[in-house]
Amino acid sequence: MENQKVSDDDGFHIPSKVLAADGQTVDTSGKVWELHDRSESTSKVRLNINSALKHDFDVTSERSERLIILYLYERLRSVKAWTVHGDLYAFGRFVEWWSENKKCPLEWCGVVEPDWRAFLNYCIKERSGNGNDFARLQSFYRWGTYQKNFSDFDRDIASSISVIRAPGNSKGKAVRSLDTERGPLDDTEVKLINDSLSTKKGTLKQRAIVRLLLELGLRPLALTIIRGEHLSRYDVPVAEEGEAGTSIFYQLEVPKLKGRQAKISTWYKRPLTTDLGKILEKVSRSDDNLLLHWLSEYKSPRGKIADTLEAWVREANITSPRTGQLLHLFPLRFRRTLATDMAVQGASKAQIAQALGHNDLQNVDVYMDASAVILNRMEEDDAFDFQDEVVDLFMGKVGDPDDEDVSEQRIPGAAPQVGGLKGTTGHIGACQKQSPCSLSPPLSCYTCSKFVAFEDAPHSDIADELEAWIQNSPDGVDRRVPQQHVTTLKAIRQLLQQLGDK
Incomplete structure:
Protein backbone atom coordinates (compact mmCIF):
# COMPACT_ATOMS: atom_id res chain seq x y z
CA MET A 1 0.00 0.00 0.00
CA GLU A 2 1.26 3.43 -0.97
CA ASN A 3 2.24 5.58 2.03
CA GLN A 4 2.17 9.33 2.31
CA LYS A 5 4.49 11.00 4.82
CA VAL A 6 2.58 13.93 6.18
CA SER A 7 5.24 15.70 8.25
CA ASP A 8 8.92 15.14 9.03
CA ASP A 9 8.40 15.50 12.77
CA ASP A 10 5.05 13.75 13.19
CA GLY A 11 6.66 10.40 13.89
CA PHE A 12 4.04 8.46 11.93
CA HIS A 13 2.73 8.02 8.40
CA ILE A 14 -0.83 8.09 7.12
CA PRO A 15 -1.35 5.82 4.11
CA SER A 16 -3.09 7.38 1.12
CA LYS A 17 -5.57 4.50 0.87
CA VAL A 18 -7.41 2.32 3.36
CA LEU A 19 -9.30 -0.94 3.01
CA ALA A 20 -12.53 -0.28 4.89
CA ALA A 21 -14.26 -2.83 7.08
CA ASP A 22 -16.71 -3.88 4.34
CA GLY A 23 -14.03 -4.24 1.64
CA GLN A 24 -14.14 -0.79 0.02
CA THR A 25 -10.89 0.95 -0.88
CA VAL A 26 -11.04 4.58 0.24
CA ASP A 27 -8.77 7.39 -0.95
CA THR A 28 -7.43 9.08 2.20
CA SER A 29 -4.81 11.27 0.53
CA GLY A 30 -6.85 14.46 0.82
CA LYS A 31 -9.00 16.17 3.44
CA VAL A 32 -12.31 14.93 2.02
CA TRP A 33 -12.94 11.18 2.08
CA GLU A 34 -15.89 9.61 0.29
CA LEU A 35 -17.15 6.06 0.52
CA HIS A 36 -20.39 4.13 0.27
CA ASP A 37 -22.09 3.57 3.60
CA ARG A 38 -21.69 -0.10 2.68
CA SER A 39 -20.21 -1.75 -0.37
CA GLU A 40 -23.55 -2.84 -1.93
CA SER A 41 -25.25 0.52 -1.40
CA THR A 42 -25.34 3.57 -3.65
CA SER A 43 -25.60 5.87 -0.62
CA LYS A 44 -22.36 7.72 0.17
CA VAL A 45 -20.79 9.06 3.35
CA ARG A 46 -18.65 12.17 3.02
CA LEU A 47 -15.97 12.87 5.63
CA ASN A 48 -15.00 16.52 5.19
CA ILE A 49 -12.14 16.92 7.65
CA ASN A 50 -11.48 20.60 6.90
CA SER A 51 -15.11 21.53 7.44
CA ALA A 52 -15.59 19.45 10.58
CA LEU A 53 -12.43 20.71 12.28
CA LYS A 54 -13.09 24.37 11.41
CA HIS A 55 -9.84 24.49 9.45
CA ASP A 56 -10.37 28.09 8.36
CA PHE A 57 -10.10 29.23 11.95
CA ASP A 58 -6.76 27.50 12.54
CA VAL A 59 -7.78 26.14 15.94
CA THR A 60 -5.80 22.90 15.81
CA SER A 61 -2.05 22.39 15.52
CA GLU A 62 -0.83 20.37 12.58
CA ARG A 63 0.16 17.42 14.76
CA SER A 64 -3.10 17.34 16.74
CA GLU A 65 -5.03 17.32 13.47
CA ARG A 66 -2.86 14.54 12.06
CA LEU A 67 -3.53 12.44 15.13
CA ILE A 68 -7.26 12.84 14.53
CA ILE A 69 -6.83 11.86 10.88
CA LEU A 70 -4.80 8.77 11.77
CA TYR A 71 -7.44 7.72 14.29
CA LEU A 72 -10.21 8.10 11.71
CA TYR A 73 -8.11 6.16 9.21
CA GLU A 74 -7.72 3.24 11.61
CA ARG A 75 -11.38 3.37 12.62
CA LEU A 76 -12.42 2.93 8.98
CA ARG A 77 -10.73 -0.46 9.02
CA SER A 78 -12.94 -1.80 11.81
CA VAL A 79 -16.27 0.07 12.01
CA LYS A 80 -18.91 1.23 9.55
CA ALA A 81 -18.70 4.53 7.73
CA TRP A 82 -21.42 6.35 9.65
CA THR A 83 -19.69 5.55 12.94
CA VAL A 84 -16.52 7.24 11.67
CA HIS A 85 -18.66 10.14 10.46
CA GLY A 86 -19.96 10.50 14.02
CA ASP A 87 -16.41 10.39 15.38
CA LEU A 88 -15.28 13.15 13.02
CA TYR A 89 -18.05 15.54 14.01
CA ALA A 90 -17.53 14.78 17.70
CA PHE A 91 -13.96 16.02 17.16
CA GLY A 92 -15.38 19.05 15.40
CA ARG A 93 -17.58 19.95 18.36
CA PHE A 94 -14.69 19.47 20.76
CA VAL A 95 -12.47 21.73 18.65
CA GLU A 96 -15.20 24.36 18.59
CA TRP A 97 -15.65 24.15 22.37
CA TRP A 98 -11.87 24.36 22.90
CA SER A 99 -11.55 27.43 20.68
CA GLU A 100 -14.34 29.26 22.48
CA ASN A 101 -13.11 28.44 25.99
CA LYS A 102 -9.33 28.21 25.70
CA LYS A 103 -8.59 30.83 23.03
CA CYS A 104 -5.55 28.90 21.81
CA PRO A 105 -4.79 26.19 19.23
CA LEU A 106 -5.56 22.65 20.34
CA GLU A 107 -2.61 20.47 21.39
CA TRP A 108 -3.56 17.08 22.81
CA CYS A 109 -0.70 17.23 25.28
CA GLY A 110 -2.36 20.35 26.73
CA VAL A 111 -5.75 18.77 27.42
CA VAL A 112 -5.88 17.83 31.11
CA GLU A 113 -8.49 16.10 33.28
CA PRO A 114 -10.38 19.30 34.29
CA ASP A 115 -10.75 20.11 30.58
CA TRP A 116 -12.32 16.73 29.90
CA ARG A 117 -14.77 17.14 32.77
CA ALA A 118 -15.65 20.64 31.61
CA PHE A 119 -16.32 19.35 28.09
CA LEU A 120 -18.55 16.60 29.47
CA ASN A 121 -20.54 19.17 31.46
CA TYR A 122 -20.91 21.21 28.29
CA CYS A 123 -22.16 18.14 26.42
CA ILE A 124 -24.76 17.40 29.07
CA LYS A 125 -26.02 20.98 29.28
CA GLU A 126 -25.82 21.97 25.64
CA ARG A 127 -25.81 18.75 23.61
CA SER A 128 -29.22 17.20 24.29
CA GLY A 129 -28.26 16.04 27.75
CA ASN A 130 -25.92 13.22 26.75
CA GLY A 131 -22.19 12.63 26.70
CA ASN A 132 -21.82 10.75 23.43
CA ASP A 133 -19.22 13.19 22.09
CA PHE A 134 -17.21 12.84 25.29
CA ALA A 135 -17.39 9.04 25.08
CA ARG A 136 -16.11 9.08 21.48
CA LEU A 137 -13.13 11.25 22.45
CA GLN A 138 -12.56 9.11 25.52
CA SER A 139 -11.99 6.15 23.15
CA PHE A 140 -9.63 8.29 21.07
CA TYR A 141 -7.56 9.17 24.14
CA ARG A 142 -7.30 5.49 25.14
CA TRP A 143 -6.21 4.64 21.60
CA GLY A 144 -3.46 7.28 21.61
CA THR A 145 -2.28 6.30 25.09
CA TYR A 146 -2.33 2.51 25.14
CA GLN A 147 -2.45 1.36 21.51
CA LYS A 148 -0.10 3.91 19.94
CA ASN A 149 1.88 5.07 22.96
CA PHE A 150 2.13 8.61 21.60
CA SER A 151 3.81 11.18 23.83
CA ASP A 152 0.86 13.54 23.35
CA PHE A 153 -1.25 11.44 25.71
CA ASP A 154 -0.69 10.99 29.44
CA ARG A 155 -1.36 7.63 31.13
CA ASP A 156 -2.42 9.24 34.39
CA ILE A 157 -4.99 11.38 32.56
CA ALA A 158 -6.13 8.36 30.54
CA SER A 159 -6.61 6.41 33.76
CA SER A 160 -8.50 9.21 35.52
CA ILE A 161 -10.93 9.90 32.67
CA SER A 162 -11.50 6.20 32.00
CA VAL A 163 -13.62 5.94 35.15
CA ILE A 164 -15.92 8.79 34.04
CA ARG A 165 -19.23 7.40 32.85
CA ALA A 166 -20.80 9.70 30.30
CA PRO A 167 -24.59 9.45 30.07
CA GLY A 168 -25.61 8.34 26.60
CA ASN A 169 -28.84 8.76 24.74
CA SER A 170 -31.73 7.45 26.79
CA LYS A 171 -32.26 4.37 24.67
CA GLY A 172 -35.80 4.03 23.51
CA LYS A 173 -36.93 7.25 25.20
CA ALA A 174 -38.89 8.46 22.17
CA VAL A 175 -40.70 5.13 21.95
CA ARG A 176 -41.38 4.63 25.66
CA SER A 177 -42.64 8.19 26.09
CA LEU A 178 -44.69 8.02 22.87
CA ASP A 179 -43.01 11.26 21.82
CA THR A 180 -45.32 13.20 19.49
CA GLU A 181 -42.45 14.19 17.18
CA ARG A 182 -40.13 11.16 17.23
CA GLY A 183 -42.08 8.30 18.77
CA PRO A 184 -44.45 5.86 17.08
CA LEU A 185 -47.33 7.29 15.09
CA ASP A 186 -50.75 6.83 16.64
CA ASP A 187 -53.75 5.25 14.90
CA THR A 188 -55.16 8.56 13.72
CA GLU A 189 -51.86 9.65 12.15
CA VAL A 190 -51.47 6.29 10.39
CA LYS A 191 -55.00 6.60 9.05
CA LEU A 192 -54.27 10.09 7.71
CA ILE A 193 -51.21 8.67 5.94
CA ASN A 194 -53.23 5.80 4.47
CA ASP A 195 -55.98 8.16 3.35
CA SER A 196 -53.44 10.34 1.53
CA LEU A 197 -51.91 7.28 -0.13
CA SER A 198 -55.28 5.91 -1.22
CA THR A 199 -56.20 9.26 -2.79
CA LYS A 200 -52.82 9.28 -4.56
CA LYS A 201 -51.42 12.40 -2.94
CA GLY A 202 -47.87 13.12 -4.10
CA THR A 203 -45.87 11.51 -6.90
CA LEU A 204 -45.69 7.79 -7.61
CA LYS A 205 -42.06 7.70 -6.46
CA GLN A 206 -42.97 9.44 -3.20
CA ARG A 207 -45.80 6.98 -2.56
CA ALA A 208 -43.49 4.04 -3.28
CA ILE A 209 -41.09 5.14 -0.53
CA VAL A 210 -43.85 5.98 1.97
CA ARG A 211 -45.65 2.68 1.44
CA LEU A 212 -42.46 0.61 1.69
CA LEU A 213 -41.52 2.21 4.99
CA LEU A 214 -45.08 2.07 6.33
CA GLU A 215 -45.66 -1.60 5.49
CA LEU A 216 -42.23 -3.07 6.15
CA GLY A 217 -40.50 -0.65 8.54
CA LEU A 218 -37.23 -0.99 6.60
CA ARG A 219 -34.04 0.89 7.30
CA PRO A 220 -33.22 3.50 4.62
CA LEU A 221 -30.04 1.57 3.85
CA ALA A 222 -32.12 -1.42 2.75
CA LEU A 223 -33.92 0.74 0.18
CA THR A 224 -30.56 1.51 -1.43
CA ILE A 225 -29.73 -2.21 -1.77
CA ILE A 226 -32.96 -3.90 -2.91
CA ARG A 227 -33.02 -4.49 -6.66
CA GLY A 228 -35.77 -5.15 -9.17
CA GLU A 229 -35.09 -8.90 -9.06
CA HIS A 230 -36.10 -8.99 -5.40
CA LEU A 231 -39.74 -8.17 -6.22
CA SER A 232 -41.88 -11.24 -7.00
CA ARG A 233 -45.41 -11.41 -8.38
CA TYR A 234 -47.68 -14.45 -8.15
CA ASP A 235 -50.86 -14.85 -10.23
CA VAL A 236 -52.96 -17.40 -8.35
CA PRO A 237 -56.11 -18.96 -9.92
CA VAL A 238 -59.17 -18.68 -7.66
CA ALA A 239 -62.83 -19.59 -8.01
CA GLU A 240 -65.52 -17.33 -6.58
CA GLU A 241 -69.28 -17.87 -6.88
CA GLY A 242 -68.57 -20.60 -9.43
CA GLU A 243 -66.53 -18.32 -11.67
CA ALA A 244 -62.79 -18.67 -12.32
CA GLY A 245 -60.52 -15.73 -11.67
CA THR A 246 -57.01 -14.71 -10.69
CA SER A 247 -55.65 -13.10 -7.57
CA ILE A 248 -52.33 -11.28 -7.58
CA PHE A 249 -49.90 -11.51 -4.67
CA TYR A 250 -46.56 -9.78 -4.21
CA GLN A 251 -43.50 -10.50 -2.12
CA LEU A 252 -40.29 -8.57 -1.64
CA GLU A 253 -36.93 -9.98 -0.57
CA VAL A 254 -35.33 -7.66 1.97
CA PRO A 255 -31.81 -7.81 3.43
CA LYS A 256 -31.13 -8.62 7.04
CA LEU A 257 -28.24 -6.36 8.05
CA LYS A 258 -25.97 -7.66 10.76
CA GLY A 259 -23.29 -6.18 12.99
CA ARG A 260 -21.42 -2.88 13.06
CA GLN A 261 -20.46 -3.24 9.41
CA ALA A 262 -24.15 -3.82 8.52
CA LYS A 263 -23.24 -6.94 6.56
CA ILE A 264 -26.05 -8.76 4.81
CA SER A 265 -26.49 -11.96 6.80
CA THR A 266 -29.44 -13.23 4.76
CA TRP A 267 -32.38 -12.23 2.59
CA TYR A 268 -35.94 -13.00 3.61
CA LYS A 269 -39.30 -12.55 1.92
CA ARG A 270 -41.96 -10.14 3.15
CA PRO A 271 -45.52 -10.01 1.77
CA LEU A 272 -46.73 -6.76 0.24
CA THR A 273 -50.18 -5.33 -0.23
CA THR A 274 -51.46 -5.39 -3.79
CA ASP A 275 -51.37 -1.59 -3.95
CA LEU A 276 -47.68 -1.46 -3.01
CA GLY A 277 -46.81 -4.33 -5.35
CA LYS A 278 -48.42 -2.54 -8.29
CA ILE A 279 -46.62 0.71 -7.47
CA LEU A 280 -43.25 -1.06 -7.31
CA GLU A 281 -43.94 -2.74 -10.66
CA LYS A 282 -44.56 0.69 -12.18
CA VAL A 283 -41.44 2.36 -10.79
CA SER A 284 -39.03 -0.55 -11.33
CA ARG A 285 -37.00 -0.48 -14.54
CA SER A 286 -35.33 -3.88 -14.62
CA ASP A 287 -34.08 -6.71 -12.45
CA ASP A 288 -30.51 -5.41 -12.65
CA ASN A 289 -31.26 -1.90 -11.41
CA LEU A 290 -32.08 -0.78 -7.93
CA LEU A 291 -35.79 -1.18 -7.25
CA LEU A 292 -35.89 2.53 -6.36
CA HIS A 293 -33.44 3.31 -9.17
CA TRP A 294 -33.70 7.10 -8.97
CA LEU A 295 -31.99 7.07 -5.55
CA SER A 296 -28.70 6.17 -7.24
CA GLU A 297 -28.68 9.64 -8.86
CA TYR A 298 -27.97 11.28 -5.49
CA LYS A 299 -24.78 11.36 -3.46
CA SER A 300 -26.82 10.70 -0.35
CA PRO A 301 -29.78 8.43 -1.18
CA ARG A 302 -30.60 8.17 2.52
CA GLY A 303 -30.81 11.95 2.69
CA LYS A 304 -33.02 11.90 -0.40
CA ILE A 305 -35.37 9.44 1.33
CA ALA A 306 -35.68 11.77 4.31
CA ASP A 307 -36.29 14.75 2.00
CA THR A 308 -38.92 12.75 0.10
CA LEU A 309 -40.90 12.08 3.28
CA GLU A 310 -40.87 15.75 4.25
CA ALA A 311 -41.91 16.83 0.74
CA TRP A 312 -44.72 14.28 0.63
CA VAL A 313 -46.15 15.41 3.97
CA ARG A 314 -46.16 19.01 2.74
CA GLU A 315 -47.82 18.07 -0.53
CA ALA A 316 -50.41 15.87 1.17
CA ASN A 317 -50.83 18.56 3.86
CA ILE A 318 -51.00 16.04 6.71
CA THR A 319 -51.39 17.74 10.07
CA SER A 320 -50.90 15.74 13.24
CA PRO A 321 -53.90 16.05 15.58
CA ARG A 322 -51.49 15.65 18.50
CA THR A 323 -49.24 18.59 17.65
CA GLY A 324 -51.33 20.76 15.36
CA GLN A 325 -48.31 20.92 13.03
CA LEU A 326 -47.34 19.15 9.82
CA LEU A 327 -46.67 15.51 10.64
CA HIS A 328 -42.99 14.87 11.36
CA LEU A 329 -42.01 11.82 9.31
CA PHE A 330 -38.64 10.10 9.05
CA PRO A 331 -37.73 6.47 8.26
CA LEU A 332 -37.01 5.34 11.82
CA ARG A 333 -40.43 6.56 12.91
CA PHE A 334 -42.07 3.99 10.63
CA ARG A 335 -39.99 1.19 12.24
CA ARG A 336 -41.00 2.38 15.67
CA THR A 337 -44.64 2.46 14.62
CA LEU A 338 -44.56 -1.04 13.10
CA ALA A 339 -42.91 -2.61 16.12
CA THR A 340 -45.08 -0.81 18.68
CA ASP A 341 -48.24 -1.72 16.79
CA MET A 342 -47.16 -5.37 16.68
CA ALA A 343 -46.60 -5.30 20.44
CA VAL A 344 -50.03 -3.76 21.07
CA GLN A 345 -51.60 -6.49 18.96
CA GLY A 346 -49.96 -9.17 21.08
CA ALA A 347 -47.00 -10.20 18.91
CA SER A 348 -44.18 -12.00 20.68
CA LYS A 349 -40.71 -10.56 21.10
CA ALA A 350 -39.39 -13.06 18.57
CA GLN A 351 -41.97 -11.98 15.98
CA ILE A 352 -41.11 -8.31 16.44
CA LEU A 361 -34.37 -9.78 21.51
CA GLN A 362 -32.39 -7.17 23.47
CA ASN A 363 -33.79 -4.20 21.53
CA VAL A 364 -37.43 -5.31 21.59
CA ASP A 365 -38.31 -4.57 25.22
CA VAL A 366 -38.78 -0.88 24.47
CA TYR A 367 -41.72 -1.70 22.20
CA MET A 368 -43.30 -3.97 24.79
CA ASP A 369 -43.00 -1.12 27.30
CA ALA A 370 -44.62 1.32 24.86
CA SER A 371 -47.49 -1.09 24.17
CA ALA A 372 -48.18 -1.33 27.90
CA VAL A 373 -48.42 2.48 28.09
CA ILE A 374 -50.83 2.55 25.14
CA LEU A 375 -53.03 -0.17 26.59
CA ASN A 376 -53.08 1.48 30.00
CA ARG A 377 -54.21 4.71 28.38
CA MET A 378 -56.96 2.83 26.57
CA GLU A 379 -58.16 1.39 29.84
CA GLU A 380 -57.98 4.72 31.67
CA ASP A 381 -59.81 6.64 28.94
CA ASP A 382 -63.49 6.16 28.27
CA ALA A 383 -62.94 3.72 25.43
CA PHE A 384 -66.52 4.07 24.29
CA ASP A 385 -66.79 7.87 24.14
CA PHE A 386 -67.17 8.50 20.43
CA GLN A 387 -68.02 12.18 20.40
CA ASP A 388 -64.50 13.53 19.90
CA GLU A 389 -63.21 11.39 17.03
CA VAL A 390 -60.74 13.35 14.88
CA VAL A 391 -61.32 11.25 11.77
CA ASP A 392 -64.05 8.95 10.50
CA LEU A 393 -63.38 5.34 11.38
CA PHE A 394 -66.34 3.91 9.48
CA MET A 395 -64.86 3.84 5.99
CA GLY A 396 -67.68 2.20 4.02
CA LYS A 397 -71.07 3.34 2.83
CA VAL A 398 -74.68 2.47 3.54
CA GLY A 399 -76.64 0.53 0.93
CA ASP A 400 -79.67 -1.62 0.26
CA PRO A 401 -79.27 -5.34 -0.42
CA ASP A 402 -81.70 -5.03 -3.33
CA ASP A 403 -79.74 -2.31 -5.12
CA GLU A 404 -78.36 -3.43 -8.49
CA ASP A 405 -74.90 -2.01 -7.79
CA VAL A 406 -74.49 -3.96 -4.57
CA SER A 407 -72.29 -7.02 -4.94
CA GLU A 408 -73.61 -10.51 -4.31
CA GLN A 409 -70.61 -11.18 -2.07
CA ARG A 410 -72.53 -11.09 1.21
CA ILE A 411 -70.90 -10.87 4.64
CA PRO A 412 -72.35 -12.94 7.51
CA GLY A 413 -72.54 -11.40 10.97
CA ALA A 414 -70.97 -14.27 12.91
CA ALA A 415 -67.50 -13.45 14.26
CA PRO A 416 -65.49 -16.44 15.48
CA GLN A 417 -62.61 -14.10 16.44
CA VAL A 418 -64.52 -12.92 19.50
CA GLY A 419 -66.49 -15.98 20.51
CA GLY A 420 -68.86 -16.03 17.56
CA LEU A 421 -71.21 -13.11 18.32
CA LYS A 422 -73.88 -15.78 18.47
CA GLY A 423 -76.72 -13.29 18.85
CA THR A 424 -76.28 -11.98 15.33
CA THR A 425 -77.53 -13.86 12.31
CA GLY A 426 -77.87 -13.10 8.64
CA HIS A 427 -75.80 -10.75 6.49
CA ILE A 428 -74.53 -7.36 7.68
CA GLY A 429 -73.55 -6.07 4.27
CA ALA A 430 -71.68 -6.70 1.05
CA CYS A 431 -68.07 -6.43 -0.12
CA GLN A 432 -67.19 -4.46 -3.23
CA LYS A 433 -63.68 -5.90 -3.38
CA GLN A 434 -62.98 -7.92 -6.50
CA SER A 435 -60.47 -10.26 -4.89
CA PRO A 436 -60.75 -12.44 -1.76
CA CYS A 437 -60.36 -10.57 1.51
CA SER A 438 -57.16 -11.16 3.50
CA LEU A 439 -58.54 -9.50 6.64
CA SER A 440 -60.95 -10.83 9.26
CA PRO A 441 -64.60 -10.28 8.29
CA PRO A 442 -67.01 -9.24 9.61
CA LEU A 443 -65.21 -7.10 12.21
CA SER A 444 -62.58 -5.80 9.79
CA CYS A 445 -65.32 -4.70 7.38
CA TYR A 446 -66.43 -1.73 9.43
CA THR A 447 -63.10 0.05 8.86
CA CYS A 448 -62.83 -0.96 5.18
CA SER A 449 -63.71 1.39 2.31
CA LYS A 450 -65.07 -1.54 0.24
CA PHE A 451 -67.82 -2.33 2.76
CA VAL A 452 -71.48 -1.65 1.97
CA ALA A 453 -73.46 -1.83 5.22
CA PHE A 454 -77.08 -2.91 4.93
CA GLU A 455 -79.48 -0.51 6.62
CA ASP A 456 -81.60 -3.18 8.29
CA ALA A 457 -78.72 -5.39 9.45
CA PRO A 458 -78.18 -6.04 13.20
CA HIS A 459 -75.24 -3.62 13.58
CA SER A 460 -76.48 -2.52 17.01
CA ASP A 461 -76.52 -6.12 18.26
CA ILE A 462 -72.99 -6.64 17.01
CA ALA A 463 -71.83 -3.47 18.75
CA ASP A 464 -73.45 -4.49 22.05
CA GLU A 465 -71.97 -7.98 21.97
CA LEU A 466 -68.56 -6.71 20.92
CA GLU A 467 -68.52 -4.14 23.70
CA ALA A 468 -69.48 -6.80 26.24
CA TRP A 469 -66.78 -9.10 24.93
CA ILE A 470 -64.15 -6.34 25.18
CA GLN A 471 -65.11 -5.54 28.75
CA ASN A 472 -65.48 -9.16 29.89
CA SER A 473 -63.10 -11.13 27.70
CA PRO A 474 -62.69 -14.72 28.89
CA ASP A 475 -59.75 -15.93 30.94
CA GLY A 476 -56.71 -16.87 28.91
CA VAL A 477 -57.23 -14.18 26.27
CA ASP A 478 -54.29 -11.78 25.97
CA ARG A 479 -55.56 -8.42 27.21
CA ARG A 480 -54.15 -6.74 24.11
CA VAL A 481 -56.59 -8.62 21.87
CA PRO A 482 -59.82 -7.01 23.18
CA GLN A 483 -58.27 -3.57 22.83
CA GLN A 484 -57.65 -4.20 19.14
CA HIS A 485 -61.41 -4.20 18.59
CA VAL A 486 -62.02 -0.83 20.23
CA THR A 487 -61.46 0.91 16.88
CA THR A 488 -63.93 -1.50 15.25
CA LEU A 489 -66.49 -0.72 17.92
CA LYS A 490 -66.04 3.00 17.37
CA ALA A 491 -66.58 2.49 13.64
CA ILE A 492 -69.83 0.58 14.26
CA ARG A 493 -71.06 3.33 16.58
CA GLN A 494 -70.30 5.88 13.87
CA LEU A 495 -72.26 3.78 11.37
CA LEU A 496 -75.21 3.64 13.76
CA GLN A 497 -75.03 7.41 14.14
CA GLN A 498 -75.14 7.76 10.33
CA LEU A 499 -78.15 5.46 10.16
CA GLY A 500 -79.87 7.44 12.91
CA ASP A 501 -79.20 10.75 11.16
CA LYS A 502 -80.45 9.27 7.92
Missing part, protein backbone atom coordinates in the same frame (compact mmCIF):
# COMPACT_ATOMS: atom_id res chain seq x y z
CA ALA A 353 -37.39 -9.01 16.25
CA GLN A 354 -37.91 -10.96 13.02
CA ALA A 355 -39.99 -8.17 11.47
CA LEU A 356 -37.28 -5.61 12.29
CA GLY A 357 -34.43 -7.86 11.17
CA HIS A 358 -32.85 -8.01 14.64
CA ASN A 359 -30.58 -10.91 15.55
CA ASP A 360 -31.66 -11.02 19.18
